Every structure is written in C-alpha cells, then in structure tokens.
Amino acid sequence: ETGVTQTPRHLVMGMTNKKSLKCEQHLGHNAMYWYKQSAKKPLELMFVYSLEERVENNSVPSRFSPECPNSSHLFLHLHTLQPEDSALYLCASSQELQGNYEQYFGPGTRLTVT
Amino acid sequence: AQSVTQLDSHVSVSEGTPVLLRCNYSSSYSPSLFWYVQHPNKGLQLLLKYTSAATLVKGINGFEAEFKKSETSFHLTKPSAHMSDAAEYFCVVSLGGGYNKLIFGAGTRLAVHP
Numbered sequence: 001e002t003g004v005t006q007t008p009r010h011l012v013m014g015m016t017n018k019k020s021l022k023c024e025q026h027l028g029h030n031a032m033y034w035y036k037q038s039a040k041k042p043l044e045l046m047f048v049y050s051l052e053e054r055v056e057n058n059s060v061p062s063r064f065s066p067e068c069p070n071s072s073h074l075f076l077h078l079h080t081l082q083p084e085d086s087a088l089y090l091c092a093s094s095q096e097l098q099g100n101y102e103q104y105f106g107p108g109t110r111l112t113v114t
Numbered sequence: 115a116q117s118v119t120q121l122d123s124h125v126s127v128s129e130g131t132p133v134l135l136r137c138n139y140s141s142s143y144s145p146s147l148f149w150y151v152q153h154p155n156k157g158l159q160l161l162l163k164y165t166s167a168a169t170l171v172k173g174i175n176g177f178e179a180e181f182k183k184s185e186t187s188f189h190l191t192k193p194s195a196h197m198s199d200a201a202e203y204f205c206v207v208s209l210g211g212g213y214n215k216l217i218f219g220a221g222t223r224l225a226v227h228p
Binding site for chain 1: 219220
C-alpha cells in the first residue's frame with residue numbers, strides 16, 4: 001500500500017468549493033489512473049495517463065479535471081461538485097509494455113460533497 | 115468484448131471452513147485475470163494473477179485460483195477461512211494493449227463468522 005499514496009484520505013467539501021486530490025507513486029511506473037468507487041456500483045475508470053499524456057477520459061464531467069505533471073504524480077482537481085459525486089476516489093499505477101498488466105492502488109480519498 | 119461476472123454478491127462462511135468465490139469471464143482472446151481484495155476503508159490489494167502460465171495460481175494469504183478455459187471461469191478458493199479474510203473481493207480481466215485497461219466485476223463481500 002505504501003507504493004501509491006493519496007492525500008487527503010478524507011475530504012468534505014461544499015458544492016461551491018474547489019479542492020484537489022493528490023496521488024504519488026513510488027514504484028517507477030509510467031501509467032497512472034483515477035477510479036471512482038460508489039456504493040453498490042462497479043469500480044469506474046475515470047482517467048488514464050500513459051507516459052504523462054492523457055489517453056482515456058471516460059465521459060467524465062468537466063467539474064473533474066486531471067493533471068499529470070510527471071510520471072510520479074497525479075492530481076484530480078474538483079470544482080462545483082454535486083452530492084452524487086460523493087465516493088471513494090482511487091488512484092492506481094502500472095508499468096506498461098512489460099506484459100504484467102496489474103495495477104497497484106492507493107488507499108483512496110473518501111470524498112463527501114455537502 | 116471483455117467482461118467479468120461475479121456470481122455471488124455476498125458469501126458467508128464460518129472460520130476454518132473453505133472459501134469459494136465464483137467468477138466467470140468473457141474474452142475474445144486469452145485474457146489476463148486477477149483477484150483483488152479490499153478491506154474496509156482501504157485501497158485494492160492484488161491477491162493473485164493469471165497470465166497464461168500455470169492454470170492454478172497461488173496468491174497471498176493462502177488464496178488460490180484456477181483458470182478453466184472450457185468453463186470460462188476463474189474461481190477463488192481458500193481451504194480454511196480466517197476472520198481477517200472478511201473483505202470485498204473483485205475479479206478483474208485485463209484488456210491489455212498499449213496501456214493496461216482493467217474491467218472489474220461488481221465484487222463479492224465475504225463475511226467470516228466465529
């Protein structure tokens with residue numbers, strides 16, 4: 001679990017606030033991911049960054065804005081969120097092109113939108 | 115198209131008895147398959163993976179899974195449940211490709227009773 005860290009672990013924000021989630025991986029990987037985990041729903045892939053370029057955006061609303069300044073760091077900027085955005089946000093990383101395919105996950109940020 | 119179905123949303127066992135969590139997959143080619151575990155308020159941890167080598171895969175904490183192509187199954191088993199095994203378990207298939215896209219099952223919540 002210490003290979004991928006996420007801060008903060010818990011966040012409560014109002015609908016008019018702006019906040020950012022941070023993810024850092026210490027595994028030397030070259031791909032990073034944001035997932036949303038809501039109660040009673042399968043894990044949803046939000047964004048994928050490969051070699052610091054965004055390669056997938058799964059129809060995520062524009063109130064979520066990702067940023068990947070380098071291969072070790074990934075941010076998710078949040079603004080004017082809705083109560084239904086309350087969820088556990090998970091970050092993951094992997095090493096592409098080596099045929100291993102597994103992803104390593106951080107502990108998540110529990111987000112509550114009031 | 116690749117997909118994964120976990121056949122039970124909840125499984126309850128007594129401590130010391132065997133565990134069976136069922137997973138069926140659909141894939142147009144030989145897939146990579148994984149089982150992840152998520153303890154309460156934690157991220158996902160890789161239990162084991164199948165990547166076209168041995169069909170019986172051993173993972174951490176005494177878990178193992180068998181890849182059966184004829185049945186398109188990848189069931190997770192453990193001979194003797196421990197209280198600490200209580201968690202949610204996810205069966206996952208990889209799409210492979212240039213970056214690793216994972217498709218998650220809906221999850222099976224395992225309860226272990228004394």
